[in-house]
Amino acid sequence: MDKSFSKSLAQFDRQFFTGREKFTLIGRGGLGGKAHGLAAMEDILEQQLGGRFAPDIQVVIPTLTVITTDFFDFFMKDNRLYDIALSEARDDLIAQAFQKAELPAPLVGDLRALISQVHTPLAVRSSSMLEDAMFEPFASVYATKMIPNNQWDADTRFRKLTEAVKYVYASTFFKDARNYMRATKHTTADEKMAVIIQEVVGVRYGDRFYPHISGVARSHNFYPLGHAKPGQGVVDLALGLGKSIVDDGIGWTFSPAYPQANPPYISIRDLLEQSQTSFWAINMGSPGEYNPIQETEYMLKFNLTDAERDGSLRFIASTYRPEDDKIVFGMAEPGPRIIDFAPLLKLELIPFNKMLRALLKICEERLERMVEIEFAMTLDEKRGKPGRFGFLQVRPMVVSDAKVDVSLAELVGEHVLVASESVLGNGILDDIQDIVYVKPEKFSPNQTQTIAGQLEELNQKLAASHVPYLLIGFGRWGSTDPLGGIPVNFGQICGAKAIVESTLPEMNFMLSQGSHFFHNITSFRVLYFSVPHWEKYMIDWPWLGRQRAVAETELVRHVKLPAPLKIKVDGTTSRGVIYHA
């Protein structure tokens, strides 16, 4: 990231909330990409918004301090951790070794001072140097750990904080990260990690702490909805912590150009089923199983009924009225609740959508490219306003601007292997001779985890030899539910330069991904085709079956073609086609 973005940041003065500066550093090393992005935005948000959007929304970067990368170097070197870190050891063994190691002496005093005065939940986030150096936004590759930080004694809080910092350090070398690195020109040995310790935006309700709204807003939409155009962006909102959106892929999606439009649905009941039914919160009550090497150690999933009891749905939910199959704004009537954020988006209780549009514009201007932002917000519990909007992260989006035309006529023909009118990305590939595909005749939703393992093995070989390939499978790629698709993370298929997701008639999958999976696909310019069986375009399975296999298992086949494929994706029309010779 351009160093000119970074201003001179203050050193942490051992006053987290009460200090003069709300964005401080511990150490004199690098900030890493995430922290750098926030540093770039801090001044500009203050200058352009003065900390507020309209009278009703306070806009802040939640208080944070960054442990700079020099401490990561000391930690790794002094504890001689590189041997295990760069080995092929299991994640849990690496994490254990890191937990046993000691944090550098000049750091622990600051952490101790910080924790002594802070009793609210903290997010301990990774901020990677390679993200920064490459201007390459990594998403969900490294760990974030939320800690409740509400134990009565400072010793326990301190211990939990240091465990979280060590866990984030360890995640630099986890298998996912190693796999992910294979898709870049770097290795994990090049990586250095800064750590962000940040206030969590939210409200405590008994044993739960969560924001009323969390969200991801992008200034470019690869899957435009209704009348919206790709350049008009897209927003995903959810109740509770952002994990629902970024990892589970569940939330309320709308275009900032049409905030009142619902996401596409077949029936009201269908909309109800698609929308959020549970949410993530930080567990402030009895601790679960002690497990410092688990990212969700202090996170729990709750039902909407819990949120309704908390009173946190009041300004974000509507009600389904089954007798006339309608959705009624608000919660005046009893009935199933739907998290559609109608009071904000449709009744404009506060200028929420206007603010998001303004923020996207400000970020685009600052970073000089399309952006993705993550945020969390709380609303006044009685009146819904004012609200406190926490700006959590900004990432540049990688969008190809190559001019590619794919006409309708091109989608059919003798040499068409795959065609689709629902394609992600933009560009042309003509150097792919390898195809890895899940055999349609053998596929079963019960075997998706086995398939994921076999794909990972093939990917490791192909990625290590720098052989790009086309990947074809069924259901949602990156699904967290093994019955909903093939549960890979991006690192497990990172060598694929084009991906096809399809369905079979006996399946009933919704084709979509968690936003981090989606983000990585677009960041690495992977072309992504959706080919559901109910659409008119099909995959030419017979042709594929005739090609020479170089590797084959019962479920997966790897074929090598004598001549490269030609893959064309037109991002403006979402049309794409793959030709074989």
Added chain:
Amino acid sequence: MSNKPFNSFDLAQSQFDRMADRLGLDDPARELLRWPMRETQFLIPIRTDDGPVKIFRGFRVLHNDARGPGKGGIRFHPQETIDTIRALAMWMTWKCALMDIPLGGSHGGVVCDPHNLSLREQEQLCRGWVRQLSRDLGPRIDVPAPEIMTNAQHMLWMLDEFEAIRGERTPGFITGKPVGMGGSLGRLEAAGFGLVFVLREALKELGIPPEETTASVQGFGNVGQYAIRLFQQMGGKVVCVACWDQKEGTSYSYKKESGVDFNSLAGITDRFGGIDKKKAAALGYDVLPGSAWLEQDVDILIPAAIENQITIDNVKKIPPKVKIVAEGANGPMTSEAETVMAGRNIFLIPDILANAGGVTCSYFEQVQSSMNYYWEKDEVLGKLDVKMTAAFHSVLELAKEKGLSMRDAAFYIAIARVAQACRDRGWI
């Protein structure tokens, strides 16, 4: 040239008198605090490995225990005197009070040179020392700790003897024990790291980035070694280290303009902190006279060896570039030298603050031993840093508020706290 031989206790009493005037202490308070409350002098007969019995002289002095059980080191040194022990006990009272830890001050020693004693003889000495004092020592009475030329092994022998006499396990009897045998993680590093924590705060106060500073250190024992390690980790450069050469009975300074390499130097150092002269020369160090450490053109001087090292005779040799002196040793500077230094506007971090990391961690060890539950090193060092930093700022604040030197401000805080404890107990 000063004619009178240096006496640590004279120095300690004069420091106390000056602050007692400033605090307006009444006569009983002065009388109680300028003398130790209890002194024990005794003889320890040892049968040597060659057969004959040798008699060694031992001491234990409890200066004051109004704020808690006595706490203080035990040193083995051929030049040990009761006055040195008295001074060290008094300084320990002030140090514990300044760090606001619930302990009093004591100190002890044996007149001997462990270099000339076998391990068996040293063990006999340790056990003999405890036998003589067992009634006046204990976790709730007076708690010894290692000091010059004593180490974790010595502490374990003493603990074993004490427990044998008492017939119970009392790991809180002594601190500085080996880790795994009741010792605390971080204890080894504590004194040196503690010094650098307050040095870091002083640099912040003066607006000097650590990575732009150089330092010269006297002493390569526990304090010196760990201070150098952490100072270098903060980005500073140490260009000269001085230490005692046991074989030659003199000290040398080892200099490298590009910065000493801590690991290679530590690799050629004996267990008492003596650097091998020949090997150091082979590694490219300039071998200079022992006093040369003081004359280096650096920003920071760290005297971390023994008392009375910066005197009226050599204080003028301190180069103009020096901005900070951090006293790692106890009483390394005479009052006359300090007066000269003050005129040059050198920022002094006084011994009772700069080297208080050791006793603070000893306190942590005692707490852990009493609970029989031991903390991670992160936790120990985190607490240490917070304590040291808080103490530094309370001293600095008072120094600014009352126009005192850093040393006087430190003594002011400490003496006021101890005097108050004596009053609260109704002693005076």
